[in-house]
Amino acid sequence: MRVSIKKISAQRFTNDALREEYQTAEAQLTAQLDAADVKIQLALKSDLEAPRQVSAAQQAYNQKMTMYKNGLATLVDVTQTFYTLNRAETDREIVHINLWQSLLLKAAAAGDFDIFNKEL
Secondary structure, eight states, X not given: OOOOHHHXXXXXXXXXXXXXXXXXXXXXXXXXXXXXXXXXXXXXHHHHHHHHHHHHHHHHHHHHHHHHHTTSSOHHHHHHHHHHHHHHHHHXXXXXXXXXXXXXXXXXXXXXXXXXXXXX
16 A cells, blocks of 8 residues: 555644644743743742731821820821721732732643642
8 A cells, every 4th residue: 555645745744733833832831830930939029028018007007096096196097097008908818819829820831730739
């Protein structure tokens, strides 16, 4: 049985196309892994800073409340510091969510959900 040169040539083109597709997918996954690592590092840095911001906002609120109780601040001042405290607490929760999302992104890019499960 003889295989024609056209069939061999077509198979080579198919093989080359599949090889290129594989290399493209591999490059995309590598880029996603790198991006996930960067996001995790940034989220970890933010996670270390967030409690400090909440603590500072809490101290400012306590100070402003004390001043208000002693007639040295207005209700507007207290409300503004309360807003700042609320924002700092919200930002802290967002940082936690971003950290988990980054970890999930890495697990998805690596194709290994155990990366995510280990942190639970």
